[in-house]
Amino acid sequence: MVISLLENAIELHLLLNIHLVSGEFYTGKPNWTPDPNVIVIETEDANMIDISVWSIKRVKVINKI
Numbered sequence: 001m002v003i004s005l006l007e008n009a010i011e012l013h014l015l016l017n018i019h020l021v022s023g024e025f026y027t028g029k030p031n032w033t034p035d036p037n038v039i040v041i042e043t044e045d046a047n048m049i050d051i052s053v054w055s056i057k058r059v060k061v062i063n064k065i
Helices: 002-012
Strands: 014-020 025-032 038-043 048-052 056-064
Touching: 002 014, 002 025, 002 056, 025 048
Parallel strands: none
Antiparallel strands: 014 025, 014 056, 025 038, 038 048
């Protein structure tokens, strides 16, 4: 379910709130990396954060950009 939501968010350029199993939260636009098990999140302050897909606990769509 997380993968399909990420695929839709990337295709539609959606802003996401991502909650990791470690307890961290990130808000930004997701994109795939060459590694299919990793996404990169472009945060609102222009940081690029690599996240392993397995570490995502919850994803919430914030809005469309």
